Amino acid sequence: MARSLYCLAAAVGHLALTAAVSAAQQPALTIGSATAGPGQTASGFIEVPEGVDRGTRIPITILRGAAPGPTLALIAGTHGSEVAPIIALQRVRTMIDPKELKGTLILVHIANLPSFLGRTIYYSPIDGKNLNRVYPGKRDGTVSERIAYAITTQVIERADYLVDMHAGDGNESLRTYTYWNKLGLDPRADSLGRDMALAWGHDHIVIDTSRPRDPAASVYTQNTAHLRGKPAITTETGYLGIPAEDMIRKNVEGVFRLLRYLKMLPGEVQLVEHPIWIDRTEVLRSSHTGIWYPMVERGHAVQEGTLIGYVTDFFGNKLEEIRAPFGGIVMYVVATPAMSSGEPVAMIGRPQLK
Ligand SMILES: [Zn+2]
Incomplete structure (x- = not known):
């Protein structure tokens, strides 16, 4: 009797535990x-x-x-x-x-x-x-x-x-x-x-x-x-x-x-300690349709006026040069030749100065 009471208590305890686990799921x-x-x-x-x-x-x-x-x-x-x-x-x-x-x-x-x-x-x-x-x-x-x-x-x-x-x-x-x-x-x-x-x-x-x-x-x-x-x-x-x-x-x-x-997985949280905040960006665009010649690569530093690239017509005659409007970093540059008027050629980002 004593033993079956114990078993009953254990079973109830087990049920309570199961309920607690499923409540947490x-x-x-x-x-x-x-x-x-x-x-x-x-x-x-x-x-x-x-x-x-x-x-x-x-x-x-x-x-x-x-x-x-x-x-x-x-x-x-x-x-x-x-x-x-x-x-x-x-x-x-x-x-x-x-x-x-x-x-x-x-x-x-x-x-x-x-x-x-x-x-x-x-x-x-x-x-x-x-x-x-x-x-x-x-x-x-x-x-x-x-x-x-x-x-x-x-x-x-x-x-x-x-x-x-x-x-x-x-x-x-x-x-x-x-x-x-x-x-x-x-x-x-x-x-x-x-x-x-x-x-x-x-x-x-x-x-x-x-x-x-x-x-x-x-x-x-x-x-x-x-x-x-x-x-x-x-x-x-x-x-x-x-x-x-x-x-x-x-x-x-x-x-x-x-x-x-977000604490969704255990482990040490790492945050970037010294980020470079970019507080000004500009997407540069072509005003011509033709062939794009990039003159910089991704991640390059540029100054105001640096030649980013140029656009030619389909015969190779230069139509337009595109230059950096301010100093900064080439976040991306279009690196393939096809270019339509109004499309991006590059994005320049300026690091925050403090
Ligand atoms: Zn995208």
Whole structure:
């Protein structure tokens, strides 16, 4: 009798313990066709149905931690030829055991599948729009707007933090840097965004104070999250449409540094100690259509007046020289010859002077 009472007590104790464990677990999460229970990884697609033009789908993975915690969304492939982050997320998917994760990681493997498969830069091959200029998107818009709408409503709305992972596009020779949104509307989002930039690890950080303030016309992925109170950064890691191994690794490393900063994985938090804050940037553009000859390389230091490159007509006659408007660093320079009037040739960033 005494023994069976003991057993009963042990059984009740065990039940209570089981209840406590399951209370600490998070419920399953479904996004698109993927459902991940606590401690599980699941992949699937968000369908973007056909509308005024062709539909598409967005490959995603959910890593649902066993224990509750924040939700971090990582978005790659907003521009389809920016590939180092795309390859990096494939590695991240297999490197994290969700049983050891606190909270939830949402991986958007390739936001812009039409651009990736169509090998386009900047613009969708279907509607000619730049996905990173149409947020928060439209349910009944063209395909880029419908992708943005799907990501806003199904990913950003569910996230607490977001990284939009870019690289130099297929034509852009780019040095690594991060954009920090400093809008002055939401001190928490501004300050945690700054910390996220330092946690990611790039030492060149562009302070961007010029992004739109209207959540209904947020334009950029990062800005869409930021204006909804979700701290966010845009990272630039990679160049010229190739998955260079060192750039893939930097993307993976950034993800793990950020997961430790957010306490989603255990480990020492590292923040960049001596960042170079870039407080002025300018995208230089060609005013001619023709052939571009760059005269600088990514990361070069330039002074006001330094020749960045020139544009010729299709026969080789020089049409235009483009020079640095102020001293700074070549954040990226277009390194392939095709040039259309109005398109970027380079971005110059000026380090803060104190
Ligand atoms: Zn991009």
